[in-house]
Amino acid sequence: MVFTGGLRSLLPLAVRNLIRFNKLNTSNTSGMAEGYKQANVVILHKSLADNFEKFCHANNGPLPLLYRSKPGDWKCPSLSSNSDIRTDCLQYRVYEYGLCTGTLTSLKEYSDQLKDMVTFYLGCSFSFEKAVQKLGVPVRNIEQKSNVSMYKTDVPCLSVATFCCNLVVTMRPIPEDKLEAVVLATYPLKESHGAPVHIGDAGLLGIQDFSNPDYGDPVQPHPGDVPVFWACGVTGMEAISNCKSPLAFAHSPGCMFITDQKNEDAEAYLKEIPEVHCISQSPLYYSIVSAAAVKRIRDLESLIGIDPAGRNQGPVIHPLLRLARKFSKSPVRGHRGVKHLFCQDQLLKACLSISHAQSVLITTGFPTHFNHEPPEENDGPPGAIAIAAMLQALGKYVVIVTDLRAMNLFKQIIEEAVQQGILKAPVPLMSYQGDASESALMFLCDDGNVKKPRFDHLIAIERAGMAADGNYYNARKINIKHLVDPIDELFIAARTIPGVTTTGIGDGGNELGMGKVKEAVKKHIKNGDVIACDVEADFTIVAGVSNWGGYAVACSLYILNTCEIHDRYLRKAIGFPRLSKKVVWASALPSVTKEENLLQILRHHGVRSGITASLEMEVDGLSFYSTHSDMIEKLLGVLH
Numbered sequence: 001m002v003f004t005g006g007l008r009s010l011l012p013l014a015v016r017n018l019i020r021f022n023k024l025n026t027s028n029t030s031g032m033a034e035g036y037k038q039a040n041v042v043i044l045h046k047s048l049a050d051n052f053e054k055f056c057h058a059n060n061g062p063l064p065l066l067y068r069s070k071p072g073d074w075k076c077p078s079l080s081s082n083s084d085i086r087t088d089c090l091q092y093r094v095y096e097y098g099l100c101t102g103t104l105t106s107l108k109e110y111s112d113q114l115k116d117m118v119t120f121y122l123g124c125s126f127s128f129e130k131a132v133q134k135l136g137v138p139v140r141n142i143e144q145k146s147n148v149s150m151y152k153t154d155v156p157c158l159s160v161a162t163f164c165c166n167l168v169v170t171m172r173p174i175p176e177d178k179l180e181a182v183v184l185a186t187y188p189l190k191e192s193h194g195a196p197v198h199i200g201d202a203g204l205l206g207i208q209d210f211s212n213p214d215y216g217d218p219v220q221p222h223p224g225d226v227p228v229f230w231a232c233g234v235t236g237m238e239a240i241s242n243c244k245s246p247l248a249f250a251h252s253p254g255c256m257f258i259t260d261q262k263n264e265d266a267e268a269y270l271k272e273i274p275e276v277h278c279i280s281q282s283p284l285y286y287s288i289v290s291a292a293a294v295k296r297i298r299d300l301e302s303l304i305g306i307d308p309a310g311r312n313q314g315p316v317i318h319p320l321l322r323l324a325r326k327f328s329k330s331p332v333r334g335h336r337g338v339k340h341l342f343c344q345d346q347l348l349k350a351c352l353s354i355s356h357a358q359s360v361l362i363t364t365g366f367p368t369h370f371n372h373e374p375p376e377e378n379d380g381p382p383g384a385i386a387i388a389a390m391l392q393a394l395g396k397y398v399v400i401v402t403d404l405r406a407m408n409l410f411k412q413i414i415e416e417a418v419q420q421g422i423l424k425a426p427v428p429l430m431s432y433q434g435d436a437s438e439s440a441l442m443f444l445c446d447d448g449n450v451k452k453p454r455f456d457h458l459i460a461i462e463r464a465g466m467a468a469d470g471n472y473y474n475a476r477k478i479n480i481k482h483l484v485d486p487i488d489e490l491f492i493a494a495r496t497i498p499g500v501t502t503t504g505i506g507d508g509g510n511e512l513g514m515g516k517v518k519e520a521v522k523k524h525i526k527n528g529d530v531i532a533c534d535v536e537a538d539f540t541i542v543a544g545v546s547n548w549g550g551y552a553v554a555c556s557l558y559i560l561n562t563c564e565i566h567d568r569y570l571r572k573a574i575g576f577p578r579l580s581k582k583v584v585w586a587s588a589l590p591s592v593t594k595e596e597n598l599l600q601i602l603r604h605h606g607v608r609s610g611i612t613a614s615l616e617m618e619v620d621g622l623s624f625y626s627t628h629s630d631m632i633e634k635l636l637g638v639l640h
């Protein structure tokens with residue numbers, strides 16, 4: 001008699017007995033013994049056991065260790081009664097010198113060799129499928145009675161001794177509106193791989209042929225399903241294969257060892273609530289972050305969205321004020337109307353995307369004071385340097401691109417910023433003139449090959465932006481095209497390169513990257529009909545002063561990288577939490593002292609305040625003390 005009845009409700013011991021006596025006609029144990037933990041199995045020589053245990057701890061996403069046996073012990077008392085690892089899996093794989101030389105339904109013939117071998121029981125995603133279904137999320141491999149799809153990736157695990165391999169993942173197609181539910185259901189279950197390590201396009205994991213899984217079965221997604229990937233215990237199989245030991249065994253993918261241990265109760269662990277946010281449509285990519293971190297970043301976003309009074313140029317100046325302005329020397333109070341340009345969660349999405357980037361290009365420089373030398377204003381460079389400082393601390397590659405004309409100025413500013421500890425290391429400077437020999441694609445990609453972009457993310461902060469007529473205008477509608485290199489072309493080209501994302505930070509609508517809000521600029525900003533920048537960015541961060549946007553990006557990256565949920569997602573549950581770097585990241589945050597010193601450096605080089613062209617300690621016609629110093633303190637206050 002071959003049992004194929006309702007396996008879900010059978011208790012583990014009953015299922016193990018059916019397996020032991022070859023009475024189970026199925027290819028995998030997904031959906032069986034509901035509510036009980038299942039385990040990946042790795043059996044290797046006792047001389048390798050200590051290092052393999054270290055390898056599991058160093059990669060506890062794919063290899064959550066449930067139990068390590070004594071040499072020659074076929075039982076695992078802490079996980080199950082009356083079990084025998086030689087017979088209680090549906091199928092085993094034999095590895096000899098790293099090669100899989102066959103599959104077996106019993107290891108009894110190797111009982112002699114097994115006397116010197118240690119068994120590792122490792123957590124498995126089949127254990128969380130019930131919890132996922134309880135939240136109303138369909139599990140397609142159970143619906144289709146197939147094994148789960150598993151893929152090799154190009155993500156290297158943390159190596160230990162002779163154990164060195166890439167991460168293997170399981171993939172389950174999940175309806176887009178259930179992504180947050182599936183993360184909520186799985187993230188507490190660390191012993192069953194926890195939260196997904198990737199949500200979105202398989203290519204981003206280095207998976208070449210998504211329709212052909214390396215292990216398990218292809219699973220048919222429903223329309224609207226999003227590929228969701230978890231770390232997988234079959235990674236252990238890759239590890240024992242690569243270490244080329246004379247003899248090793250593993251369960252066959254999907255043919256798990258079923259324990260008597262009930263799954264953990266998810267609710268008990270919910271100390272943080274995870275959120276899922278889409279950061280790219282093509283390629284499709286979602287990020288994960290805690291609700292607490294999202295709230296703090298939204299606090300930063302509302303802080304920088306304040307349209308500061310205390311300067312001129314606003315369409316809403318009261319007629320009496322306008323009259324007063326005619327006779328007064330200093331700028332009068334008024335608002336620029338930047339509030340009308342604001343769009344929700346742009347800071348959050350931009351920073352989630354930047355957090356995933358390894359190589360970032362920042363461009364700044366707005367030569368608004370065309371009759372001064374240098375013509376640059378001091379809104380932009382401080383924000384750019386604040387972002388660069390944090391990106392450097394996070395170990396990312398960052399460059400600053402500016403006008404060829406201004407390279408020397410920026411070189412000196414950066415050198416002095418390093419001397420004063422505002423930057424830990426010089427930021428490489430580049431120019432782009434877009435002349436015939438140098439196309440945007442050649443600049444952005446190795447050999448102009450869109451498959452090999454040099455940068456994952458481009459950020460423009462208070463960078464002169466091209467208007468619809470191809471000119472560049474300052475707030476007073478003066479055409480400054482003769483002072484501006486066509487760096488916009490890099491942003492226009494980036495939209496055609498999959499995997500390269502762009503962010504624009506501005507405070508008046510005439511900056512590079514403000515194209516998405518150009519209608520609002522035309523409607524609400526003085527001279528908007530002429531000065532509005534026409535070039536879009538994927539994310540548009542609007543701030544009362546652009547430097548504030550740069551400070552907020554630096555603070556947001558700090559919040560994201562000190563969020564345990566986001567940190568684990570960034571490192572794909574490989575290696576250890578990077579929280580030990582928190583001190584380094586904190587020292588890279590902007591501060592009033594750093595910003596005051598940087599403003600001094602700028603004014604010593606003749607870089608003037610926007611609007612007033614003053615060389616006083618002010619930016620955009622607002623005095624450093626206390627408008628900007630207060631803003632910096634408020635932004636830092638959100639972090640603590």
Ligand SMILES: O=C1CC[C@H](C(=O)O)N1
Pocket residue numbers: 040123124125126148170193231232233234252253254255
């Ligand atoms: O062999 C398998 C199938 C899926 C399971 C896992 O570790 O998630 N291992």
